[in-house]
Amino acid sequence: MTKRILVVDDDDGIRDIIQFALEAIAGWQVTTVNSGYSAFDKAILIQPDAILLDMMMPDIDGLTVLRHFRDNPITQHIPTILLTAKAKSLDLNRENISDRQDIANLGISGIILKPFKAQTLVEQIRALLNWDSAEC
Amino acid sequence: MKILLIEDDVSLSEALEQALKKEKIIVDRAADGEVGWELATAFSYDLIVLDILLPKLNGIELCQRLRAHKNATPILLLTAQDSHSNRVLGLNSGADDFLAKPFDFEELLARIRSLVRRSSSDPLPMLKWGNLTLDRNRREVTYHDQALLLTPKEYGLLELLLSNKNRILTNAFLADHLWTAEATPSDNVIRTHVKKLRHKLKQSGVEDAIETVYGTGYRLHPQPDEAELQPIPEPVDAPTDAPTQAAADLLEHGLSRLWNQYKQSYIEQVMAFEQTIHDLQTQLDPDRQKLYLQAQQLIHTLIGSVGSFGLERAAQLGHSIEHLLLTLNVNQPEPSHLQQLSALSEEFKLELERSSEELQFTPPSSIVNQTSRSSRLLIVEDDIPLANQLAVEAMLQGFSVDIATTVSEARAAISTPCNSVGSAQHCPNIVLLDLYLPDTPTHGYELLAEFSAATPPIPVIVLTAYDSFTNRVQVARLGGLGFLAKPLFPQQVIHAIEQVLQQEKPVGTKILIVDDDPQLSDQLQQLLASWEFQLTIVTQPQQLWSTLERVNPDLLILSTEIAETSAIDLCQVVRNDLRWQQLPIILLSNSQDSATIQRAFAAGVDDVVLKPIGSELVVRILNRLKRTQLQRARSPL
Numbered sequence: 001m002t003k004r005i006l007v008v009d010d011d012d013g014i015r016d017i018i019q020f021a022l023e024a025i026a027g028w029q030v031t032t033v034n035s036g037y038s039a040f041d042k043a044i045l046i047q048p049d050a051i052l053l054d055m056m057m058p059d060i061d062g063l064t065v066l067r068h069f070r071d072n073p074i075t076q077h078i079p080t081i082l083l084t085a086k087a088k089s090l091d092l093n094r095e096n097i098s099d100r101q102d103i104a105n106l107g108i109s110g111i112i113l114k115p116f117k118a119q120t121l122v123e124q125i126r127a128l129l130n131w132d133s134a135e136c
Numbered sequence: 137m138k139i140l141l142i143e144d145d146v147s148l149s150e151a152l153e154q155a156l157k158k159e160k161i162i163v164d165r166a167a168d169g170e171v172g173w174e175l176a177t178a179f180s181y182d183l184i185v186l187d188i189l190l191p192k193l194n195g196i197e198l199c200q201r202l203r204a205h206k207n208a209t210p211i212l213l214l215t216a217q218d219s220h221s222n223r224v225l226g227l228n229s230g231a232d233d234f235l236a237k238p239f240d241f242e243e244l245l246a247r248i249r250s251l252v253r254r255s256s257s258d259p260l261p262m263l264k265w266g267n268l269t270l271d272r273n274r275r276e277v278t279y280h281d282q283a284l285l286l287t288p289k290e291y292g293l294l295e296l297l298l299s300n301k302n303r304i305l306t307n308a309f310l311a312d313h314l315w316t317a318e319a320t321p322s323d324n325v326i327r328t329h330v331k332k333l334r335h336k337l338k339q340s341g342v343e344d345a346i347e348t349v350y351g352t353g354y355r356l357h358p359q360p361d362e363a364e365l366q367p368i369p370e371p372v373d374a375p376t377d378a379p380t381q382a383a384a385d386l387l388e389h390g391l392s393r394l395w396n397q398y399k400q401s402y403i404e405q406v407m408a409f410e411q412t413i414h415d416l417q418t419q420l421d422p423d424r425q426k427l428y429l430q431a432q433q434l435i436h437t438l439i440g441s442v443g444s445f446g447l448e449r450a451a452q453l454g455h456s457i458e459h460l461l462l463t464l465n466v467n468q469p470e471p472s473h474l475q476q477l478s479a480l481s482e483e484f485k486l487e488l489e490r491s492s493e494e495l496q497f498t499p500p501s502s503i504v505n506q507t508s509r510s511s512r513l514l515i516v517e518d519d520i521p522l523a524n525q526l527a528v529e530a531m532l533q534g535f536s537v538d539i540a541t542t543v544s545e546a547r548a549a550i551s552t553p554c555n556s557v558g559s560a561q562h563c564p565n566i567v568l569l570d571l572y573l574p575d576t577p578t579h580g581y582e583l584l585a586e587f588s589a590a591t592p593p594i595p596v597i598v599l600t601a602y603d604s605f606t607n608r609v610q611v612a613r614l615g616g617l618g619f620l621a622k623p624l625f626p627q628q629v630i631h632a633i634e635q636v637l638q639q640e641k642p643v644g645t646k647i648l649i650v651d652d653d654p655q656l657s658d659q660l661q662q663l664l665a666s667w668e669f670q671l672t673i674v675t676q677p678q679q680l681w682s683t684l685e686r687v688n689p690d691l692l693i694l695s696t697e698i699a700e701t702s703a704i705d706l707c708q709v710v711r712n713d714l715r716w717q718q719l720p721i722i723l724l725s726n727s728q729d730s731a732t733i734q735r736a737f738a739a740g741v742d743d744v745v746l747k748p749i750g751s752e753l754v755v756r757i758l759n760r761l762k763r764t765q766l767q768r769a770r771s772p773l
């Protein structure tokens with residue numbers, strides 16, 4: 001079956017790159033939304049095979065969206081990959097630590113750091129989700 | 137593209153037809169299974185969209201009947217119930233895909249496109265003829281990146297011509313593919329559409345694309361330059377790990393189109409950043425803090441965006457700006473510091489402006505290398521919450537992460553993927569090992585030994601709550617590269633791993649090996665392969681001298697099978713030359729005999745490693761290099 005991917009990012013360019021790369025290379029069906037609010041509705045509606053979720057968005061941040069996903073039985077088990085920039089190494093402020101603990105507890109399939117390479121994005125996602133390249 | 141829509145809910149099928157028409161798709165409609173069957177057998181369609189619950193003949197039966205009659209048209213089943221059994225039934229009856237109502241319209245379209253593409257003999261999302269490009273995903277036609285405005289019929293005509301190069305398309309074929317069943321066109325009508333398409337192509341500068349074959353039909357002219365115009369095959373069905381050249385071309389084309397579309401908005405973001413920096417000079421304290429954070433966020437996001445478009449130079453500039461910003465004293469910003477920031481962001485903006493047509497893409501071969509170079513960390517830890525936290529932290533630093541909670545999982549993680557050909561990138565580059573695992577009496581020590589003995593050896597850093605001198609010694613003996621005592625923040629653990637990796641990758645360190653046993657040479661090369669040393673192997677002791685001068689190594693390894701003494705003599709000779717007195721020398725020895733070893737040290741050997749060699753040698757090499765480095769740092773010579 002063709003995989004369905006939901007991409008949540010407020011950056012129009014990033015959304016388009018991801019959609020283009022995943023459709024052109026893997027033939028996956030990609031739906032994109034530009035905000036945390038619409039992410040939630042869309043995820044329930046299309047129930048994708050995986051979600052790529054930006055961490056920093058103006059309306060609600062990725063962590064809150066992730067929490068909502070995990071609270072709802074329909075979206076609870078959808079593998080989610082976070083999109084974010086590389087963290088500052090050894091950044092030990094309290095908020096930081098608790099956010100990361102939350103992410104760990106909520107469960108994610110992986111993190112893709114921005115900037116990413118469009119050329120290897122599909123491979124990266126397959127590796128994180130253990131998808132076999134011969135099948136999807 | 138022409139679709140047969142079999143759906144008894146008239147309002148839905150009308151809405152769908154309208155929407156599909158907007159996508160330049162031609163739609164025939166049938167309201168029951170029998171009519172659907174007649175249309176499907178009488179005409180050819182690119183796709184059948186089929187409701188399951190239909191009067192007269194239901195969707196599953198129709199599907200089975202079509203397949204039994206060798207009709208291979210792709211079928212997308214629609215149903216109100218999204219139950220698993222329904223799905224299985226539908227797919228078993230020969231449908232290609234399945235969509236549950238209520239569905240998202242965009243999703244239906246995506247599936248339609250994908251199905252048609254998959255089944256088409258020419259499964260390309262991009263069709264090209266010279267500089268004329270037809271993008272099936274976006275349903276756009278461009279010539280030299282200038283969009284052509286085509287009607288649905290003109291678009292369909294061009295698509296058929298482009299996907300059937302070298303083939304004459306008859307009027308009947310065109311009518312069958314581009315018109316609905318009720319509206320079969322006359323030859324005149326077809327001619328008119330071809331004429332209009334030709335006219336629009338010509339207006340945009342495309343000369344002579346369509347040839348009329350009198351009495352037969354139409355055909356695409358041979359291309360002006362065949363080599364340049366090879367179709368780009370879509371590697372959808374090619375299960376390769378590495379991106380193919382074709383996929384890279386396709387992406388390059390797509391990325392540069394997207395970049396041109398978004399360039400201006402990113403340039404505006406840089407201008408917003410410049411304004412923020414400017415305001416930092418003038419604003420009062422409380423606002424300044426806010427502006428500062430805003431600036432940080434702006435540049436951070438920009439780096440992520442432009443970098444993802446493949447603009448590496450711009451991303452580099454962005455990193456410099458970010459770095460400069462982080463070192464700014466917000467409360468009392470130095471004017472020169474701010475000026476420097478402004479200058480850099482101006483340069484950043486210019487870089488984006490320059491970037492238009494000539495995006496710098498990394499060729500696919502080096503991309504593959506870069507992916508495999510991103511470090512893969514295996515976390516062996518039975519405390520699952522801790523393992524997850526470590527994983528998140530590691531991923532935020534760019535690691536790929538695997539977690540093993542038991543000894544057997546850890547073994548599996550290094551054995552299965554690493555031994556299969558071509559999957560070296562799935563092997564961990566480094567392991568974080570908790571020594572106290574519940575399912576083993578020997579704790580992690582046994583695992584540590586196994587990782588160190590693997591070929592190539594896998595560096596291990598130990599994390600444990602039991603910090604004792606004995607444990608530390610044992611870990612060091614077994615080849616552990618680091619010892620971390622709990623409790624530590626996950627951030628600290630990953631930071632330590634990063635540091636070890638940085639330290640332990642003395643890229644470009646030159647090692648000269650004197651060895652007359654080819655088997656041992658192979659073994660050495662394998663063992664040292666993952667460390668990016670520059671190895672030079674000399675098989676004749678006589679060649680040592682000239683090679684020493686040519687290579688100027690950072691470390692010398694001596695091993696001769698002929699006689700132990702010859703290696704020791706060799707060492708003596710090297711040490712007698714003033715130039716090589718500082719050169720670290722490691723002797724690989726067969727003999728445990730203390731007299732021999734003493735003689736070796738007396739001759740100036742720095743370290744003796746007993747054969748057979750294993751990961752211990754790597755540890756000793758790294759150790760020796762580090763010591764030498766420290767010594768050099770201390771003495772000005």
